[in-house]
Amino acid sequence: MIDKFVRSMAEAMNGIADGATVLIAGFGDVGSPNALLEGLIEQGATDLTLVVNSAGRVRKPGQPAQGAVARLIEMGRVRRVITSFVRANSVAGEWVKAGRMEAEVVPQGTLAERIRAAGAGIPAFFTPTGADTLVSEDKEVREYDGRRCILERALPGDVALIDAWMADRWGNLVFRDSGRNFNPIMAMAGRLTIVQTPHVCDLGQIEANGVVTPGIFVDRVLRVPVHEPALPE
């Protein structure tokens, strides 16, 4: 019997190595694998490359770092972030400015397509996004149909951390509203795809027509309490 449910956070996090590239889904707090990120903080892996849409919120003066990504950075466990958004006054911005962490800032659609490509077995692709901008530095340029395009590489993860609304024991997933965002493509692109979900379904309860991410892309599922996404600041 296939059963991808794990019984504990320790089991979910087992084997995440130092130096791993970790894909972190979510857009703001929506669809974010918040519980798994706490598990990663606890688990201790370091020298990480984090792939995440936004590298974190502005840090208020005198306040501790908000959010798991900022906390991992502040613990000195992140070598590099690959992201579409680094705010100057965030922990990530401070660490990049101080030369303590690398940041690769990527257009959001290119970030998504690099992840999708990795999951789909496409090693690289040409895109018009970013041509003749700072993003195109050191990249191969070709003209297609009269448009300048740049070569972008696929972006696989050693680990993908995913938040789903519902899951069954085969790892079939459904997401909630705009919580879908990066989750399906990161699930495809992770060599080890770990899912948190508040709702466990019997096999067949998620009807075949309604499966958004099929279980073939999923390795482990952990049941967690419902987490209501926080309001933006």
Added chain:
Amino acid sequence: MTDTGFRPLGRQGMAARAARDIPEGWYVNLGIGIPTLIADHIPPEREVVIHSENGVLGVGPAPETHKANPWLVNASTHRVSIRPGGSFVHHADSFAMVRGGHLDLCVLGGFQVAENGDLANWAHSATEAGRQIGGAMDLAVGARRVWVVMEHTTRDGQARILERCTYPLTAGHCVTRVYTSLAVLDVTPQGFVAIDMIPGLSFEALQAQSGARLHRA
């Protein structure tokens, strides 16, 4: 300034002016800032489908607080609603809509627009610590039309309408129209053409606040 009988449009005024020109049936992405305000100025009976790059097609108005759904946000991570007929997609599909040329229009904020259609809207220098690209580069190259809504000049009076952008580019040759606090400018092969100006403003006064040659419509 010799003109005294005009009043520049504010944020809502610019949003309302741009909204007037969006016809029924268009699929439209509204960028962060003033462009987001445009949605409130499109009458509900005019069916315009709003795309948000975090994977929402058919964005509806902001819900009352007690009816808000925390899982339903727009690209500014503000809580929104979804209209009947709307859909959710993942990020790669959302940007396929963008890059694949399926959007009729994207409206973006801007720092500078050049007469060749170049847009700068994400950074003031190549070296600043924050790098906030987000979806702007994809939207600028992908949408069939790119409109920019911005103040005509900076707070200290520097021109934003230029021969060439001085800030890092978002994309080249992408802007087709600019809605400013003073005028509506089409970007044409000849350069900027003023197709509308606020009442009481002379063409010469508009030209004086612009860093590129303007043409009369």
